[in-house]
Ligand SMILES: [Zn+2]
């Protein structure tokens with residue numbers, strides 16, 4: 078069953094797309110179940126500070142009116158005090174965004190260390206979003222250096238121990254034909270016993286809703302994954318990908 082569990086409407090700071098248009102785009106592609114995952118960033122990083130849900134009540138009302146799962150993409154710098162009740166949302170993606178050093182280069186060491194810290198210390202989340210996403214911002218989109226695989230493996234073990242999963246985010250496929258995380262990292266997840274998966278387009282425009290989700294599902298099957306997490310009657314359950 079096709080799902081898209083990573084979508085941004087105009088409740089997010091960086092999207093102008095009305096909820097209605099997202100719902101329409103999903104319906105047109107027969108995507109039966111979608112979650113909005115609006116940005117809410119708790120951070121000292123200046124350019125990320127405005128990424129906050131402004132009106133949670135209105136947001137939850139919109140989701141209920143359009144029969145959409147009310148989710149959140151929770152970003153954290155691993156320092157600033159968390160000022161939102163994540164229990165308000167049915168679906169929580171955990172994201173690490175501020176990963177550049179002073180010269181705006183990607184600092185992979187910090188990125189993975191922060192993910193490990195957040196994965197261990199954030200109490201309420203369901204899936205880790207777009208692992209390896211800084212790849213999107215590097216010239217030529219190089220694969221993550223294998224020297225980081227030990228810490229990635231550690232991250233996966235924390236997720237597995239805590240009953241959390243990873244997202245296969247198709248935004249990378251629009252740019253360089255591999256999702257976030259990339260194929261080699263997905264293989265690593267499988268090899269350490271990672272099973273929980275969800276799929277998301279990270280669309281900020283209606284014309285990106287559902288993009289490459291079918292291809293990503295194919296890919297997951299080819300890599301040996303069998304199940305995906307799907308909402309049914311308000312609960313996340315496991316269904317066969319095919
Ligand atoms: Zn994100």
Ligand SMILES: [Zn+2]
Pocket residue numbers: 083085150279
């Ligand atoms: Zn996002």
